[in-house]
Each structure stands twice: as structure tokens, then as C-alpha cells.
Amino acid sequence: MHLTKQVIADLENRYRAHLINSLSGFKSANLVGTQDSNGQTNLAIVSSVFHLGAHPPLVGMIIRPHSVPRHTLENLLATKQYTINHVNKDIYCKAHQTSARYDKDESEFDATGLSTEYLNGFTAPFVKESKLKYALELKEHHHLAINGTELIIGEITDIYLDEACLQEDGFVDIEAIGTVAVSGLDSYHVTERLARLAYAKK
Amino acid sequence: MHLTKQVIADLENRYRAHLINSLSGFKSANLVGTQDSNGQTNLAIVSSVFHLGAHPPLVGMIIRPHSVPRHTLENLLATKQYTINHVNKDIYCKAHQTSARYDKDESEFDATGLSTEYLNGFTAPFVKESKLKYALELKEHHHLAINGTELIIGEITDIYLDEACLQEDGFVDIEAIGTVAVSGLDSYHVTERLARLAYAKK
Known part of the structure; x- marks a missing residue:
């Protein structure tokens, strides 16, 4: 089956979103935790977190300012701090629910029943139920004019994980801790x- | 277990590479096909392909110019054309082998036993054994000075897939066609x- 550029352009919007989102392959499933300067917490599921480099330890992610995680973007630009928390099979339904359009004064933690966890003085909240999580300091953000998305680059400053999943060579067995993958939307x-x-x- | 910024900085390089590469979660497994202006083909496994947007249909990927896929970067900057081909469970060992340091005049297709496929006049080669593949036109590349990597953004112009895996709403069942996910390196x-x-x- 061959879909040409014109066929793709003529697809109904939601159909095209499902199709194109399927094409990149399996995606990471992460919860991004932030809070604003008043301590109002926010949690957003993000499937676009990607490895950027190990030394310095850098992680990138794409945020669509006009879709749901705009509070995430506002908070991390204001505070420069955020957390990334692996979604595992025990919490994936709650994690997905964070993508609903909650108001700024509603915390997705409260709305979904996931728990905040504050570690070693870092101001952004972690997800207690996540078994692999890390703190990031915002390093750069690039506006991608081609489609109005934002590329966020952060440096990993603290990693929290179960020692049992860390192997001798540094590899982390994320399958053993039930980390899930996403396909499509x-x-x-x-x-x-x-x-x-x-x-x-x- | 808590790894601080200083602990991370002091890790042995290969150990840190394994560790940090594990943190983003599951990654996509794709083969990027290119050729130079003389028709010399190149094939590179890339685990950093990510969805950037559906309308226009855009895909991003990160390339490390100083590591193996430098021929990929040279070719796609020169020709503006490349293909992305899902890695499935039948070809993942051959796909991984493309990451060896082959010379410019050695094609990873020949070296690994994967087959080139040319479709509808597109000059970059597809991987015949892949069950979901698409053609891209290079739109932008951004040098990320923070660690010397290149962000490549391409627009999807043609999609080839098995009709049986395309569901009613546009979702593609990439699990059914054996697409694999990567963790760590x-x-x-x-x-x-x-x-x-x-x-x-x-």
C-alpha cells in the first residue's frame, strides 16, 4: 500500500494524526513533573523524550505549546527545573489521564491519584509510583518555526532508581521495572x- | 539508589553511556537509507527518530557527526532525500550490525545482507525486508552547539505499509508487523x- 504526499495531505485531521504518530516507531512513556512559583504542581505524559547525549547527560523533548502540556512549558521556563519519571505498567492508565485538559489550578497529581514526591531539596515534584526518575535543569529551548513546537533540552542532575535494575556495565533493565512503550497516540x-x-x- | 551530578560526572565513559542511554525509556528502531550522488548506498540504524508533527507530517532525528552515521549525514545534506525503515524482529541483528565502522565505499546493505529497494523514482534506497517505510525530504537541520549533535527534520512524502496493519482510525499496528523497540545502547x-x-x- 502506497500513500502519496497528496493522499496524506487530504486525510481527515484525526486520521492523519493517528497515522503519522505511528510512523516513528515505539516511543518512550514519561511523566514530566513541574510546579509554578506558587507551588502549584503539574504532571504531563510526554512521548517525545529522547536521548541527546551522555556526557554531559542531556535529554530532549518536544512540546506542542498549543496542546495540553502548556502548563508544563510555562512552569519549566519559569523555574528551570523539571522531573522525568518512567511510566510503568501499574500506572499507565493514570499517566494517560494526565493528558486531559485540566485547568492551571488543578493538579494532575490530584486528578489522577498519582503521588508527589520531593527529593533532596529539588523543587519540582517526582512521581512516587515511578521506579526510575531523574531531575533536570533546563539548559536550552529552541522554537521550531517549521511547526510551532518547542525543543526542550535539559541536563540530568540526579537519578533515582532501584539498584536491582542497574547492571554491571551501567545498562538499566527498564523492562524488569515494567517501563512501558507507546505507539501512535x-x-x-x-x-x-x-x-x-x-x-x-x- | 541516588546518583548525584558529581557521581554521574565521575563515571567511566562507557558505563555512563550505557546508563544515560537507558534513561529516556524505550526508543524507536529505524534504519535510515541514503545514497551519495554517485549512487553509493548507506544504511544506518538510528534510535533517535521521533515524531515532530502530523500536519505537515514531520519526523526528527538526532545524528552524532563524530560517530558512525557520518556518511548518512553527508548523504542527506547533499541529496536532501532519505528513507526511514522500521526494524522488525526478523532483521534486528542485521540492523544492529550497520552500526559498525564501515568505510564510505562499503555499503551496509552488502555488508549486512539487507536488500535495497527503489520505489517510485525516489533516489534514496529503502530496505526491502522492512514492513513499514517512508520517504523523506530534508527540511531543516539544526546544529545543537550544546553537545555538537545535529537535529535533522524531514517531511514524509510517501508511506509504504501493509494494508492489514492500518486500522480504521489511521492507527498503524506496528506490534503486528514485528517492529522492535530499543533500550540503552x-x-x-x-x-x-x-x-x-x-x-x-x-
Whole structure:
């Protein structure tokens, strides 16, 4: 089956959103925790978190200012602090629910029943139920004029994880802690390891 | 277990690479196909492809110019054309092998046994063994000075997929076609769907 540029352009908007969101492959499932200067907390599920570099430890994510997580963007630009928390199979329904259009004065923590956790003086809230989470300091944001999205780049300053999932070489077994993957806009998946492969040589 | 910024900075380089690469969550597994102006083909596994927007249909990816896929970067900057091909469970070992340091005049297609496929006059090669693939036109590239990586943004112009995996609402069942997910630097996973969830409302 071949879909041409014209066919894609002529698709109904919601259909195209489902289709194009499926094409990048499996996506990460993370909850981004922030709070504003008054301590009002916010939590948003984000499927666009990606590895940017290990040294310094940098993570990128894309935020659509005109869709739901605008409070996230406002808070992290104002406070420069946020947390990223892996979504696991026990909390994926609550995590998905954070994408509803809550008002600024409603916390997604309260609305979904997820718990705030404050660690070592960091002002942004972590998700207590998440088994792998880290604190980030905002380093850069780039407005991508091509479609009005924002690229957010943060540096990892503190990592919290279960020692049992950290392997000898630094690899974290995120499957063992039930971290889920996303496909499309709304499909959640657990995983089954095929293999870890050796560093490829000619 | 709490790893502080100083602990992270003091880690051995390879250990830190494994650790930090695990933190973003599950990653997409894609093969990027290009060729140079002489028709020399190149194929590189990339785990940083991400959805950027549906309308226009945009996909981003991060390339490290100083690591292996430099031929990919050169080719796509020169020709403005590339293909993205989902890695499935039947080809993930060959896909991983494309990350070895082949010379410019060696094609990863030949070296790994994956097959080129040319579709509808598009000059960049597709991977015949991939069950979901699309053609892209380079729209923008941004040098991210913070760590010397390149953000590549392309527009999807043609999509090729098996009609059986395309659902009524536009969602593509990438699990059904065996698309794999990556964690860390070298771990490959198949998936098992938990659920598709309804659009979240208050």
C-alpha cells in the first residue's frame, strides 16, 4: 500500500494524526513533573523524550505549546527545573489521564491519584509510583518555526532508581521495572527482550 | 539508589553511556537509507527518530557527526532525500550490525545482507525486508552547539505499509508487523499491547 504526499495531505485531521504518530516507531512513556512559583504542581505524559547525549547527560523533548502540556512549558521556563519519571505498567492508565485538559489550578497529581514526591531539596515534584526518575535543569529551548513546537533540552542532575535494575556495565533493565512503550497516540505496550547485542565490529 | 551530578560526572565513559542511554525509556528502531550522488548506498540504524508533527507530517532525528552515521549525514545534506525503515524482529541483528565502522565505499546493505529497494523514482534506497517505510525530504537541520549533535527534520512524502496493519482510525499496528523497540545502547525488544486508551477527558 502506497500513500502519496497528496493522499496524506487530504486525510481527515484525526486520521492523519493517528497515522503519522505511528510512523516513528515505539516511543518512550514519561511523566514530566513541574510546579509554578506558587507551588502549584503539574504532571504531563510526554512521548517525545529522547536521548541527546551522555556526557554531559542531556535529554530532549518536544512540546506542542498549543496542546495540553502548556502548563508544563510555562512552569519549566519559569523555574528551570523539571522531573522525568518512567511510566510503568501499574500506572499507565493514570499517566494517560494526565493528558486531559485540566485547568492551571488543578493538579494532575490530584486528578489522577498519582503521588508527589520531593527529593533532596529539588523543587519540582517526582512521581512516587515511578521506579526510575531523574531531575533536570533546563539548559536550552529552541522554537521550531517549521511547526510551532518547542525543543526542550535539559541536563540530568540526579537519578533515582532501584539498584536491582542497574547492571554491571551501567545498562538499566527498564523492562524488569515494567517501563512501558507507546505507539501512535494511545497504545501502550510492555516488552519482551530479544537480546542485548555486542558492540558491532566490521 | 541516588546518583548525584558529581557521581554521574565521575563515571567511566562507557558505563555512563550505557546508563544515560537507558534513561529516556524505550526508543524507536529505524534504519535510515541514503545514497551519495554517485549512487553509493548507506544504511544506518538510528534510535533517535521521533515524531515532530502530523500536519505537515514531520519526523526528527538526532545524528552524532563524530560517530558512525557520518556518511548518512553527508548523504542527506547533499541529496536532501532519505528513507526511514522500521526494524522488525526478523532483521534486528542485521540492523544492529550497520552500526559498525564501515568505510564510505562499503555499503551496509552488502555488508549486512539487507536488500535495497527503489520505489517510485525516489533516489534514496529503502530496505526491502522492512514492513513499514517512508520517504523523506530534508527540511531543516539544526546544529545543537550544546553537545555538537545535529537535529535533522524531514517531511514524509510517501508511506509504504501493509494494508492489514492500518486500522480504521489511521492507527498503524506496528506490534503486528514485528517492529522492535530499543533500550540503552544495545537491547532489543518485541512488545505486547496492554491497551489502546480512549482520548482523555476531565
